[in-house]
Amino acid sequence: MTTNQADAEKQESLANNEYDYLLDALYLALIEIRAAQTLEDAQILADVLHNVPHCIRARNPTQSIDEMVSANAERHENYRSATSLLKQAKARSS
Numbered sequence: 001m002t003t004n005q006a007d008a009e010k011q012e013s014l015a016n017n018e019y020d021y022l023l024d025a026l027y028l029a030l031i032e033i034r035a036a037q038t039l040e041d042a043q044i045l046a047d048v049l050h051n052v053p054h055c056i057r058a059r060n061p062t063q064s065i066d067e068m069v070s071a072n073a074e075r076h077e078n079y080r081s082a083t084s085l086l087k088q089a090k091a092r093s094s
Helices: 003-017 020-035 039-049 052-057 062-075 079-093
Strands: none
Touching: 020 039, 020 052, 020 062, 020 079, 039 062, 039 079, 052 062, 062 079
16 A cells, blocks of 8 residues: 555545544434434434435535534524534534
């Protein structure tokens, strides 16, 4: 393996790590969906976060993903819940 290949793999690995908290947020969201008191609560949380995997695959900047999640949550008047979930996931991944 050449030095350039090793550097490219390292950069890709580091880039993947920047999304770790989003993967953790999805994990936490699935737990919340499973424990939701109503179907509506589960559907809202699913709607707020359902585009995150596609954004990770497209390598969108994490800030734009956070903003998208916040905008979706605000549309459902669920802003605090989604923001709290992202903060909790960031804390767990640090």
